[in-house]
Amino acid sequence: MSAVTGSDASAVLAVTLHPLQRAGAWAVVELAGRGGAAQVTPADIDAVAGRLTADVCAAATAAKEDAAYDWWKVLFALYPNSKATHSKRSRERRLLEPDIAALFVPDQVGEGARTWPCTFCSRPTGTVWTKSALPLFDTNKALNTLPPGVAGWPVCRGCRVAIWALPYGAWVTAGSVTAMSCDEEAAERRFVSRNVLRARRILQAGFGSQPTGARPEREAVAALWQVAGQVPRAATLWHFKNDNQEPLLRVTRTRRAASQFLARVQGNEPLRRAWKLLARELTRFDGKGRRITDGQGEAAGLLFEAEDGQGRTLLMQLYRLLLLPRERAWALEERAVLTRLAFDYAREVLGVSVAAYPQPVAELLADWIEHGSGSPRGRLAEYRSVALSDYKLGQLLVRAQFRLALDGRPVAAGPQEWEPLITQRPRAWEQRMLLAAAVVQLLQERGVPIGERPEGDDREAAGLEDDSDEQLFSPYDDDQEVM
Numbered sequence: 001m002s003a004v005t006g007s008d009a010s011a012v013l014a015v016t017l018h019p020l021q022r023a024g025a026w027a028v029v030e031l032a033g034r035g036g037a038a039q040v041t042p043a044d045i046d047a048v049a050g051r052l053t054a055d056v057c058a059a060a061t062a063a064k065e066d067a068a069y070d071w072w073k074v075l076f077a078l079y080p081n082s083k084a085t086h087s088k089r090s091r092e093r094r095l096l097e098p099d100i101a102a103l104f105v106p107d108q109v110g111e112g113a114r115t116w117p118c119t120f121c122s123r124p125t126g127t128v129w130t131k132s133a134l135p136l137f138d139t140n141k142a143l144n145t146l147p148p149g150v151a152g153w154p155v156c157r158g159c160r161v162a163i164w165a166l167p168y169g170a171w172v173t174a175g176s177v178t179a180m181s182c183d184e185e186a187a188e189r190r191f192v193s194r195n196v197l198r199a200r201r202i203l204q205a206g207f208g209s210q211p212t213g214a215r216p217e218r219e220a221v222a223a224l225w226q227v228a229g230q231v232p233r234a235a236t237l238w239h240f241k242n243d244n245q246e247p248l249l250r251v252t253r254t255r256r257a258a259s260q261f262l263a264r265v266q267g268n269e270p271l272r273r274a275w276k277l278l279a280r281e282l283t284r285f286d287g288k289g290r291r292i293t294d295g296q297g298e299a300a301g302l303l304f305e306a307e308d309g310q311g312r313t314l315l316m317q318l319y320r321l322l323l324l325p326r327e328r329a330w331a332l333e334e335r336a337v338l339t340r341l342a343f344d345y346a347r348e349v350l351g352v353s354v355a356a357y358p359q360p361v362a363e364l365l366a367d368w369i370e371h372g373s374g375s376p377r378g379r380l381a382e383y384r385s386v387a388l389s390d391y392k393l394g395q396l397l398v399r400a401q402f403r404l405a406l407d408g409r410p411v412a413a414g415p416q417e418w419e420p421l422i423t424q425r426p427r428a429w430e431q432r433m434l435l436a437a438a439v440v441q442l443l444q445e446r447g448v449p450i451g452e453r454p455e456g457d458d459r460e461a462a463g464l465e466d467d468s469d470e471q472l473f474s475p476y477d478d479d480q481e482v483m
């Protein structure tokens with residue numbers, strides 16, 4: 001974790017590979033108004049340390065009803081037992097300030113001074129911090145281990161300032177902090193500079209100034225999209241939460257092909273339209289018509305996968321949109337673009353072999369749903385209930401084959417076609433989702449009722465007219481008002 005990138009060893013500020021130090025270091029560069037870490041001077045560090053001290057003191061001495069108190073909640077999530085957040089802290093600024101300023105004093109590394117290599121960047125330092133000033137250093141899922149023979153973690157001045165500049169460079173809420181790392185440095189810096197602006201507004205006006213339902217993934221995807229373009233780049237989000245019991249770290253990341261996929265969606269009319277439909281579907285309103293989720297943020301979030309495999313993925317969400325009964329029926333053209341989005345994402349980002357997916361199997365299922373005994377809606381419901389199960393789908397395919405043959409109808413596929421779809425092989429599950437999307441599209445093309453209430457096209461009402469100049473993966477509007 002001590003590798004240094006983007007700066008030379010004599011500089012006062014290192015940008016290391018530790019994700020929290022790294023986000024904080026970029027925030028220092030941004031706050032200092034410099035082009036890179038190598039240009040940051042000791043005077044810049046003094047100025048940033050002064051700014052941090054002033055903001056920390058304002059937050060820590062604010063009354064609970066003040067907007068400034070919101071920043072204290074951020075500090076509490078990150079440094080719950082520090083001098084800034086401890087319940088016994090002084091509420092008098094003049095008494096608190098020396099304690100906070102002391103966190104950032106210059107290193108004494110002269111002759112005879114006892115020093116250790118900094119935990120983050122290896123520069124010599126005489127300052128040893130305990131976990132109270134270091135976020136994440138007391139989790140079970142620790143990123144760090146204590147160096148032997150030292151009563152804490154040695155942290156140099158540049159890294160101390162960086163660690164406390166983290167809330168400026170990360171996406172913060174009242175109880176969580178999200179930092180981004182990316183194999184494209186410019187995307188990280190874009191994300192950080194947007195967060196520095198956002199932090200400024202939160203410091204002034206509190207979280208009430210922020211749009212409801214806003215998510216860090218939208219800013220991360222906007223940064224990735226603006227910077228990476230056609231180049232394959234992955235973004236990782238480090239979501240850190242501290243609820244005063246157990247600090248939690250959750251890591252989510254996009255696949256490398258996601259950045260190329262974003263460029264493709266932006267440049268392709270049907271895919272753009274599908275993405276807008278998806279974002280519209282994910283926008284939720286409360287009973288009074290106020291927006292409670294941000295569809296663009298939710299859609300961006302679907303590009304991120306959790307390390308533990310938990311969480312909704314884009315493909316799963318599209319499957320649900322296309323397969324589950326709905327209040328408003330999809331127009332055939334809407335279904336077609338959403339299905340295409342699912343297929344393209346599976347092929348280009350997940351690496352699912354779409355060529356192996358057999359169209360005849362979709363036809364067999366559509367034939368059975370259309371012509372089998374009973375109602376097509378009942379058979380579709382039956383298919384939906386087994387569509388993702390390897391074993392049960394296999395049973396249903398055998399039944400469908402027999403039924404159609406018994407009725408003297410053409411049978412579009414046999415076991416050799418569907419065998420790859422009903423295995424437990426990697427990606428067979430995704431292929432079953434795509435199969436289901438194709439089946440429902442075929443049914444709709446044939447005019448088979450699929451259990452939805454048909455309705456006119458309300459795309460104008462939803463503001464979905466295509467405007468190809470518009471940037472699809474936009475960051476949050478700086479002037480956006482609370483909805």
Ligand SMILES: [Zn+2]
Pocket residue numbers: 014118119120121122123155156157158159160
């Ligand atoms: Zn350091």
